[in-house]
Amino acid sequence: MFNVSIKSNFEQIVLKMSGFSRNQLLYVLATALTKTAQEIARAERKELQYVFDSPTPYTLDCLYVKSACKAQLSVYVRIKDFSAKGTPAIKFLSAQINGGKRHQKRFERTLQAVGALP
Template identity: 40%
Template structure:
């Protein structure tokens, strides 16, 4: 989201009344006001994220950054990180919340597709969730490994050769299918009494899950800007004039 002072009628009325000395301070005051507004916008976006998302992670909450304005660059930007080192960038999932529609595949789902086991999955009643309400990463790796979705090399690399690890792998008896006419998913056979029962871990589908708009990023930014831009500019201009050289 790019923010600049163009088109604000109340600001033009202020500018028309400034002296030549005051006019020289306008670029500095504009940059100062834009940066304050950018901070307000980021704070407002984070507040909405806390309200609309279920236990958002620190990684998600810290995904917005500011490109600050200066005297020579009379605009500021509030953006969402679209790159990351050894992790999926937050833009991958936040963009779907911003514009709605089908979401992108996750890394684990791409591995699932490569193995020909499905395209998308969502948690079932037996999924192991982390403290943020997401499917636990270790649980996903364990499922993909058990399903050999990493290929034989990755499958073996994610398992220790110890007897204890091999025993745990045998006990994690899972498969993909539609047992007894149930929905397509990842199912686990679990011991129950003298027999076994089936527990759904993940549901699988080929069509991308569709999302409604929950995080109207541009609207939040626009409302914050319109509400505070005139006051922020006037305050910044007063501060600039107080330190201006005659």
């Protein structure tokens, strides 16, 4: 997780925004935060295409963005940890994210028990 802060020319930014009402300012901030998070998700999707060889659409759609609103000025981009059908993305991507070996699939364990795999 990382935080973003504005340090350069902050006083000038505040002066330019002083013409907005509080509601307008909150809306603008929420929209800016949401669009930034969406851009991060798009960049991560491109990175997934680069890292994996022929990723499936299910793998590429593993990220979701929680949008900001006027009452809650925070956003996040996370990996989906729930799936109605199939394996959640966090489960099959954990070896890539955290490192280490991936867990064997069910059919791999079966083939190993029969002796077809070492």
